[in-house]
Structure formats: C-alpha cells, structure tokens
Amino acid sequence: MTHIILCRVKDYDPFLVRPALSGAFRLLNVISRFQPGENILLKPNLLSAVSPERAVTPHPVVFAALAEALAGLDLKLSYGDSPAISQPAAAARMAGLTEVADRMGIAQADFSTSTSVRFNQGVHFKEAPIANGVLAADGLVNLCKLKTHALTGMTGAVKNLFGIIVGPRKAQLHVQYPDLQSFAHMLSDLNREFPPRLTVMDAIVAMEGNGPMNGTPRSCGWLIIGFDPVAIDAVGAVIMGYDPDDLVVLKTAQRAGLGLADPGTIRITLFDAETGETTGQGSLKDYSSQLTMPDFVRPAVSRSLMTLATKVAGPLIKRHIMERPAIRPDVCTRCGQCVKACPVDPKVLSQKQPDAVPAYRYDRCIRCYCCQEICPVGSIIVESAWPGRLVSGSLRTKG
Ligand code: SF4
Numbered sequence: 460m461t462h463i464i465l466c467r468v469k470d471y472d473p474f475l476v477r478p479a480l481s482g483a484f485r486l487l488n489v490i491s492r493f494q495p496g497e498n499i500l501l502k503p504n505l506l507s508a509v510s511p512e513r514a515v516t517p518h519p520v521v522f523a524a525l526a527e528a529l530a531g532l533d534l535k536l537s538y539g540d541s542p543a544i545s546q547p548a549a550a551a552r553m554a555g556l557t558e559v560a561d562r563m564g565i566a567q568a569d570f571s572t573s574t575s576v577r578f579n580q581g582v583h584f585k586e587a588p589i590a591n592g593v594l595a596a597d598g599l600v601n602l603c604k605l606k607t608h609a610l611t612g613m614t615g616a617v618k619n620l621f622g623i624i625v626g627p628r629k630a631q632l633h634v635q636y637p638d639l640q641s642f643a644h645m646l647s648d649l650n651r652e653f654p655p656r657l658t659v660m661d662a663i664v665a666m667e668g669n670g671p672m673n674g675t676p677r678s679c680g681w682l683i684i685g686f687d688p689v690a691i692d693a694v695g696a697v698i699m700g701y702d703p704d705d706l707v708v709l710k711t712a713q714r715a716g717l718g719l720a721d722p723g724t725i726r727i728t729l730f731d732a733e734t735g736e737t738t739g740q741g742s743l744k745d746y747s748s749q750l751t752m753p754d755f756v757r758p759a760v761s762r763s764l765m766t767l768a769t770k771v772a773g774p775l776i777k778r779h780i781m782e783r784p785a786i787r788p789d790v791c792t793r794c795g796q797c798v799k800a801c802p803v804d805p806k807v808l809s810q811k812q813p814d815a816v817p818a819y820r821y822d823r824c825i826r827c828y829c830c831q832e833i834c835p836v837g838s839i840i841v842e843s844a845w846p847g848r849l850v851s852g853s854l855r856t857k858g
C-alpha cells in the first residue's frame with residue numbers, strides 16, 4: 460500500500476499552507492528521501508504565462524511553503540519548467556514564482572537548452588531532449604496542479620513530467636504517439652526515467668471545465684502530498700469524480716509499475732492544517748464518496764472506452780464518433796495561434812483568409828488538443844459528434 464496525505468486547506472493563506480506541508484513532511488518522514496546538500500529541482504506545472512487566479516499553475520503560496528520546507532532539509536534548490544505556450548521566464552514571472560524564488564535565493568534552472576538522453580529503461584520511448592536544468596539536479600520534486608485535460612481527462616503529477624522535455628519536441632511527440640494509449644506509454648517511460656522524489660498536488664483551487672488552460676477555477680480545499688505520483692493522481696481523479704480505472708494514463712502507469720491507481724490499495728491520511736490534527740485514515744476507496752465532488756465539471760466521455768473503440772475500428776470511429784475540438788466563432792479572435800500550434804503536417808487546421816475562423820479536417824486530426832490548449836481566449840471546446848454521445852452514453856457537460 461502506498462501512503463498519501465490529504466491536507467484540508469481552505470484557501471491560500473500561508474499560515475495554513477505552511478503547517479499543512481510541515482505536517483505532511485512529518486507524517487511521511489520526507490527527510491528520509493533526501494541527503495543534506497543535494498541539488499533538488501522544483502518542477503511546477505507552468506503551462507503558460509498566466510496569473511495565479513486562473514488556476515492554470517500551482518499557486519505561489521504553495522511554491523513558497525514547499526520551497527521553505529525543502530530548504531529546511533538543507534537542500535540546494537532550483538526551479539523550472541518548459542511551458543507549452545510561453546517562454547519559461549515569462550511563465551514563472553506571471554505565475555508569481557519568480558518573486559518568491561528571488562526572495563528565497565532559488566535559482567532558475569536552465570529550461571532553454573537541452574541534452575538528448577537515452578532512456579535506459581524506456582520500453583516505448585527511448586530518447587528525448589531533456590532540459591539541462593533537470594540533468595544538473597540530483598533529483599526533482601513534482602509540484603503539480605489538479606486540472607481537467609481534454610486529451611487525458613485530467614492532468615496532475617504523471618503528466619507534469621512532460622514539461623522536462625524542451626521546446627518543439629513536445630508537439631512532435633503528439634504526432635509520434637498519436638493515440639491516448641501510446642501517449643500514456645510515453646509518459647510512463649518518462650516518469651520511470653525521472654521519478655520524482657516527492658510529489659505535491661495543489662488542489663486547493665483546481666480547474667474544472669475546459670482545462671488545462673481555459674477552464675474555470677474550482678475551490679476543492681486539498682493539498683495532496685506523497686511519494687507515489689500515480690496514487691496522487693488517483694486521489695485527484697476521485698475528487699473530480701472519475702474512477703481512476705477509466706483514465707488510460709493512470710491505468711498504464713500502474714501497469715508499468717510506477718505506482719498505484721487502484722483506490723483499494725492507496726492508504727490516505729486526512730490532516731487538518733487549521734488544527735494540526737489527523738482527522739481520518741483508511742483506503743482511498745473507503746473515503747471516495749466523501750472526497751468526490753459530484754458536480755465537478757469534467758470531460759464526460761469515458762476515455763478508456765473511446766481508446767478501445769479507436770483501436771478496434773480506427774479512423775472511422777475517430778472521424779465520426781470520438782470527441783473532437785471545435786471553435787466557437789463568437790469567441791474566436793481569428794489570431795491563428797491554433798493553426799500554428801497544430802503539430803500535424805500538413806496542418807489539420809487552416810484559415811482561408813486572415814480574418815476567417817480556422818476550419819478543421821477531422822479525418823486527419825489526431826486529437827492531441829494542442830490547439831485547444833493554446834487558444835488564448837478559450838474559444839476551442841471539446842465536443843462529441845452525435846453518434847459519439849450515443850456510444851459514450853453521456854452528453855458533454857462543459858462549455
Ligand atoms: S487560437 Fe483561438 S482565438 Fe485564435 S484563431 Fe484559434 S480558435 Fe480563434
């Protein structure tokens with residue numbers, strides 16, 4: 460059984476977040492996982508240069524409290540990420556992390572240059588350009604955010620590692636691993652090669668709806684801490700109302716031996732940051748009905764069912780049944796960024812005139828959702844073609 464701490468933290472008050480982390484560090488004996496003097500990279504999920512209120516990135520108060528707790532273990536800290544959309548320095552600044560790091564003397568790691576690394580243990584994914592800031596560290600701490608994700612259903616700890624790959628190679632990987640199952644294998648190999656020493660998930664305010672970039676902040680009130688990133692994601696999944704077994708990334712990571720996703724195998728301790736008391740202990744399965752937010756707005760289609768269907772019936776299913784990106788013309792500013800972001804060659808999206816709403820060729824679309832992720836105004840949503848709604852038995856619930 461793996462052990463995860465769920466700290467009840469109602470908002471980003473430093474006087475709640477700090478004791479939550481120190482309580483979790485004590486309960487997990489985090490000190491045993493580090494050696495004094497080690498160089499440790501803090502890897503926040505910095506998808507884009509947006510302010511903390513958007514709930515796209517981990518909150519700076521969590522970043523600061525985590526950095527303080529790690530510095531207390533006599534570690535040398537650096538931080539960084541390779542954002543999907545913006546430059547690393549701009550993303551860190553907008554997220555409020557640069558100010559914290561400068562104040563605490565935490566160096567910004569090099570996420571602009573990379574070195575091609577051969578993965579000794581890679582099964583499906585054997586080589587990638589890894590940020591030199593990652594390679595310079597003795598280990599990394601995964602600081603992720605709980606959010607919905609059009610491709611994977613949710614994003615948290617396992618997907619956060621994608622950001623250690625630098626630059627345009629990330630987009631190309633969507634083409635190299637075009638379906639969810641192969642993408643999940645790739646993420647598992649990446650996590651196996653660069654296992655985090657510790658994972659902290661900011662679910663104090665999560666993101667629901669049109670995530671991971673343009674969703675709606677949703678107050679959940681949890682800071683989730685542990686050594687097993689798969690189990691951390693399983694806890695996040697349960698909060699969102701998923702059965703972790705329906706999420707291909709988690710199922711694949713569990714099968715690859717990277718951690719546990721089955722709620723019956725995850726031991727959780729509930730810790731109240733306000734009182735400093737442990738308020739419950741048991742398996743995630745025991746607590747799932749208590750933790751689940753039934754009205755959490757998430758992608759409605761069963762991902763495992765759709766992946767299976769795509770494998771069996773191929774492009775026909777993909778074209779007519781599988782969910783797909785769609786542009787809301789009333790919101791679209793015709794900026795063309797989605798066209799540029801599409802990694803498929805020739806591009807699936809095209810703009811006939813500079814002032815036209817881009818149009819899709821769904822038969823060639825690999826459903827990577829890079830376009831949906833990059834749209835600066837949240838104009839791209841995920842919709843089900845009507846036969847897909849019949850197959851999945853559900854209607855999409857998000858706007
Ligand atoms: S990125 Fe968004 S706003 Fe810009 S053209 Fe594409 S859909 Fe329209």
Ligand code: SF4
Nearest residue numbers: 801824825827828830
């Ligand atoms: S159109 Fe969008 S979802 Fe389809 S392949 Fe291009 S970026 Fe990916």
